[in-house]
Amino acid sequence: QLRLVESGGGLVQPGGSLRLSCAASGFTLGDYSIGWFRQAPGKEREGVSLISQHGNIPHYKESVRGRATVSRDNAKNTAYLQINSLKPEDTARYFCAAATSSGTYLKEAYVYWGQGTEVTVSS
Numbered sequence: 692q693l694r695l696v697e698s699g700g701g702l703v704q705p706g707g708s709l710r711l712s713c714a715a716s717g718f719t720l721g722d723y724s725i726g727w728f729r730q731a732p733g734k735e736r737e738g739v740s741l742i743s744q745h746g747n748i749p750h751y752k753e754s755v756r757g758r759a760t761v762s763r764d765n766a767k768n769t770a771y772l773q774i775n776s777l778k779p780e781d782t783a784r785y786f787c788a789a790a791t792s793s794g795t796y797l798k799e800a801y802v803y804w805g806q807g808t809e810v811t812v813s814s
Contacts, residue, residue: 695803696714696805697711697713698808700808700809700811704814705778705814707812708773708774711771711787711810712770715769715789716768720768722791723744723790724742725741725742725790726790727761727787728786728798730783736786737752738752739751739752739772740759740772741793742770744793745765755781759773759774770787772785782812784809785807785810789801790802
């Protein structure tokens with residue numbers, strides 16, 4: 692079965708950190724670029740970060756730039772997104788997705804999506 696599974700979400704206080712994981716099964720994650728997206732209640736799903744197939748070209752949206760680090764370990768078939776200095780506005784369901792093309796936040800370009808992991812930032 693081809694799928695992506697996110698983990699690592701949870702409840703965290705403002706200023707805290709989380710490391711989200713995105714594990715692929717049934718296909719080779721290294722053949723794809725990875726996008727991280729999030730969707731807050733009542734809002735559209737938005738792109739957060741990208742990482743190229745070999746991990747040498749990361750990109751961050753302004754909302755997390757300077758606070759986030761995207762990475763991947765192709766040997767483990769897993770990608771990661773760490774966000775520091777979390778803010779209440781980071782509260783959302785976070786998704787990872789895999790695309791054969793690089794450098795795009797267009798959701799239509801992504802062929803595999805995970806089910807997401809919830810992140811709640813609250814005191």
